Amino acid sequence: MAITTKPGRNVFAAMRQGALGRCPNCQKGKLFSGFLTVCDTCNVCGENYSHHRADDAPPYFTIFIVGHLVVSLVIWAEVTFRPELWIHMVIWIPLTIAMSLAFLRPIKGAIVALQWANYMHGFDPDSEPEIPAE
Numbered sequence: 001m002a003i004t005t006k007p008g009r010n011v012f013a014a015m016r017q018g019a020l021g022r023c024p025n026c027q028k029g030k031l032f033s034g035f036l037t038v039c040d041t042c043n044v045c046g047e048n049y050s051h052h053r054a055d056d057a058p059p060y061f062t063i064f065i066v067g068h069l070v071v072s073l074v075i076w077a078e079v080t081f082r083p084e085l086w087i088h089m090v091i092w093i094p095l096t097i098a099m100s101l102a103f104l105r106p107i108k109g110a111i112v113a114l115q116w117a118n119y120m121h122g123f124d125p126d127s128e129p130e131i132p133a134e
Ligand SMILES: [Zn+2]
Pocket: 023, 024, 025, 026, 027, 028, 029, 042, 043, 044, 045, 046, 047
């Protein structure tokens, strides 16, 4: 197996572009074709994104972040105002849903870009070709 020299990629710059939904390679093309569906290839530079393996990482980080924020706010509100239970439910359930929807896509874009920047999985030109799932 021949080892090729790969150019270094700025991980944080790539993750920023991914979080904005843009191709980390050209910073112009779209990374997503749907709300969470990653394009197979960039529509501007043709970079192949079919190799990404974001899997459960985006929901994991979304739950981690939203959970810590919302639980902190719930405890603060309970200690400070002692509101009725229905007030908690009216505030925190929609806030949790809204924050989850707001965070999920940027986090997924950042993770796909992280994999791209670090030549992970099929983004590595030296990697073995993937065996298609049956
Ligand atoms: Zn591109």
